[in-house]
Amino acid sequence: MYKITSNLVHVQEIANAGRGVLAKQPIPTGTLLLESDGPAAHVVHWQYRKEVCAQCFRYNLGRTLPVKHASTGKVFCSPECQSAWMSEQGELAIEAWEKLYGFVALKANTIVQDHVFATVCARPDAIEIEAAWSKGDKTVGQMRQQQTASSKKKSHPLVSSQNIDPDILGFLLSGLLLQHHNPNAWEAEMLPLAADPTPYTSNRDLEAHVNSYIQLAAILPHLTTDHHLTSNICRTLISTANHNAFGLRSADGDEYLGYGVYPSASYFNHSCSPNISKQRVGAMWEFRAARDIAVGEQCCITYLGGDEKHLTVLARRARLESIWGFECACPRCLEEDRVGGQ
Numbered sequence: 001m002y003k004i005t006s007n008l009v010h011v012q013e014i015a016n017a018g019r020g021v022l023a024k025q026p027i028p029t030g031t032l033l034l035e036s037d038g039p040a041a042h043v044v045h046w047q048y049r050k051e052v053c054a055q056c057f058r059y060n061l062g063r064t065l066p067v068k069h070a071s072t073g074k075v076f077c078s079p080e081c082q083s084a085w086m087s088e089q090g091e092l093a094i095e096a097w098e099k100l101y102g103f104v105a106l107k108a109n110t111i112v113q114d115h116v117f118a119t120v121c122a123r124p125d126a127i128e129i130e131a132a133w134s135k136g137d138k139t140v141g142q143m144r145q146q147q148t149a150s151s152k153k154k155s156h157p158l159v160s161s162q163n164i165d166p167d168i169l170g171f172l173l174s175g176l177l178l179q180h181h182n183p184n185a186w187e188a189e190m191l192p193l194a195a196d197p198t199p200y201t202s203n204r205d206l207e208a209h210v211n212s213y214i215q216l217a218a219i220l221p222h223l224t225t226d227h228h229l230t231s232n233i234c235r236t237l238i239s240t241a242n243h244n245a246f247g248l249r250s251a252d253g254d255e256y257l258g259y260g261v262y263p264s265a266s267y268f269n270h271s272c273s274p275n276i277s278k279q280r281v282g283a284m285w286e287f288r289a290a291r292d293i294a295v296g297e298q299c300c301i302t303y304l305g306g307d308e309k310h311l312t313v314l315a316r317r318a319r320l321e322s323i324w325g326f327e328c329a330c331p332r333c334l335e336e337d338r339v340g341g342q
């Protein structure tokens with residue numbers, strides 16, 4: 001299990017909520033409990049690609065940032081951020097980002113991103129999910145055979161003009177690169193995270209994810225050796241993100257710029273009466289005590305937007321169930337449920 005390195009808190013099993021973070025000693029209000037690392041996998045939404053720094057996530061309120069790396073389409077708030085990004089990524093990753101950007105920029109008009117709107121459909125079950133990914137694997141297998149047989153490679157083959165999402169492509173590529181560059185972090189930090197076995201909101205959403213895997217295999221033949229671009233890695237990324245991703249929002253909270261998985265910050269459970277506040281500082285997150293916390297008390301953030309203060313237990317649980325897929329077992333919900341709250 002991933003360990004939080006802190007003398008203030010530790011990770012432990014919690015009744016009805018998997019693992020959680022507990023105080024090892026009394027923690028006064030305002031204390032910094034944890035500063036996360038940068039995201040293990042993330043995406044800045046395609047829509048914001050010119051306005052959010054690829055390194056520090058600074059958002060320039062709708063204005064294009066001054067430094068651009070033309071071939072990958074990444075933008076930066078300063079030359080320092082660009083150099084940091086380039087040296088962290090390395091050659092293989094930059095080549096992969098170039099190919100992805102080349103593909104999306106060229107095909108953007110033909111890509112139909114309709115799965116996002118299909119929110120009222122039934123969620124596909126485990127059998128449907130398995131069948132869709134096996135079909136995807138078969139397609140990738142045939143494609144790889146053709147890639148090996150043919151010396152002529154198309155530079156930007158489009159495997160399906162339907163239902164491919166630049167944001168899914170970007171998120172999957174960032175996770176695939178983590179697994180490739182740092183297999184130890186993948187094993188030690190990503191694999192232990194809580195995973196959602198049925199993370200797709202609809203069949204269209206499932207199809208969009210499988211298509212994105214096939215599309216990545218088509219445009220990144222240099223990553224398509226058996227262990228670097230597999231459906232297993234993609235599926236782990238998708239199911240992990242569904243339970244653990246943090247939204248990257250503008251300072252006023254109005255704009256949803258992207259999302260990221262931060263393993264060190266992923267053991268905070270939700271409470272409808274949270275004692276921990278979180279704040280994004282650049283590409284990292286800080287977690288502070290929002291009130292005095294006693295030894296042994298669970299440290300929880302809210303997964304909701306803050307308006308849960310005024311919602312009933314039924315409304316809060318319905319929202320958490322629909323977005324996160326769990327029935328809230330926080331002390332406030334248990335108590336309000338016990339006394340018959342609506």
Ligand SMILES: C[S@@+](CC[C@H](N)C(=O)[O-])C[C@H]1O[C@@H](n2cnc3c(N)ncnc32)[C@H](O)[C@@H]1O
Nearest residue numbers: 017018019194243266267269270326328329330
């Ligand atoms: C980011 S993870 C938190 C750590 C997680 N408990 C673990 O063991 O890895 C989010 C998941 O934790 C569980 N969880 C978090 N808060 C909860 C709560 N208030 N009640 C029940 N389950 C909760 C849900 O399964 C949720 O999808």
